[in-house]
Amino acid sequence: MKASALRSANLFQDALPPETGERVETLLRRGPLHVERIISSDRPDSTLYDQPQDEWVALLQGTATLWVDGTEIPLQTGDTLFLPAHTPHRVLRTSADPACVWLAVHLHPIKDTDAPA
Amino acid sequence: MKASALRSANLFQDALPPETGERVETLLRRGPLHVERIISSDRPDSTLYDQPQDEWVALLQGTATLWVDGTEIPLQTGDTLFLPAHTPHRVLRTSADPACVWLAVHLHPIKDTDAPA
Numbered sequence: 001m002k003a004s005a006l007r008s009a010n011l012f013q014d015a016l017p018p019e020t021g022e023r024v025e026t027l028l029r030r031g032p033l034h035v036e037r038i039i040s041s042d043r044p045d046s047t048l049y050d051q052p053q054d055e056w057v058a059l060l061q062g063t064a065t066l067w068v069d070g071t072e073i074p075l076q077t078g079d080t081l082f083l084p085a086h087t088p089h090r091v092l093r094t095s096a097d098p099a100c101v102w103l104a105v106h107l108h109p110i111k112d113t114d115a116p117a
Numbered sequence: 118m119k120a121s122a123l124r125s126a127n128l129f130q131d132a133l134p135p136e137t138g139e140r141v142e143t144l145l146r147r148g149p150l151h152v153e154r155i156i157s158s159d160r161p162d163s164t165l166y167d168q169p170q171d172e173w174v175a176l177l178q179g180t181a182t183l184w185v186d187g188t189e190i191p192l193q194t195g196d197t198l199f200l201p202a203h204t205p206h207r208v209l210r211t212s213a214d215p216a217c218v219w220l221a222v223h224l225h226p227i228k229d230t231d232a233p234a
Contacts, residue, residue, distance in 0.1 A: 008198070009197060010195040010196050010197070011175055011195040011196075012194065028199055032149070032227075033150065033171075033173075033222070033224045056144075056145050056150075056152055076127065077129065080128060081125070082125060082145055103175070103220070105152065105222055107148065110148065110149075114227045
């Protein structure tokens with residue numbers, strides 16, 4: 001097994017934010033599990049997310065405020081949040097310096113093809 | 118929905134390392150997905166891991182060296198690694214100051230009960 005095949009991206013390197021909105025990078029896709037790094041600008045768009053998959057999110061850098069199903073949730077560096085499938089949420093505010101770096105772990109609905117035969 | 122029900126542990130707070138080995142804290146269990154925070158002492162034990170589940174791991178703080186199936190892999194803060202099920206691995210070295218803080222995302226084998234009926 002080659003070490004180079006195992007190691008993937010560094011979470012904190014090359015984390016230049018986009019001008020507006022956010023940049024999503026896939027770190028891992030394995031069956032129902034998708035892991036992403038998300039870099040936010042300090043001008044988040046107002047997208048309302050309502051996803052079919054569960055999402056566990058960690059704010060690795062910066063500070064932010066999310067709107068989650070009617071409640072504003074301030075987040076500090078290191079805070080984590082579990083958003084069950086179909087929990088409506090949007091990003092309200094994201095810090096400029098440092099930019100927000102998120103780790104998002106998505107668990108998609110299990111398909112028959114994910115289970116053993 | 119209560120904000121308090123959604124927010125979970127902060128990844129960087131209360132991260133005092135144990136005297137030896139490591140301390141594992143479960144952050145989320147959702148079907149086949151288990152998310153853990155692991156705090157290492159600077160005296161790792163020599164446990165050889167050979168797990169039935171896939172593991173994606175991120176070193177959030179500190180520096181470390183893992184042994185993965187015959188290869189030594191040095192890790193800096195922010196480095197990530199995917200360890201497919203049954204990849205033999207162990208922890209060789211972990212920094213003392215700061216202590217190593219890991220995020221481990223385990224994807225266990227899908228069971229029939231995880232899939233829709």
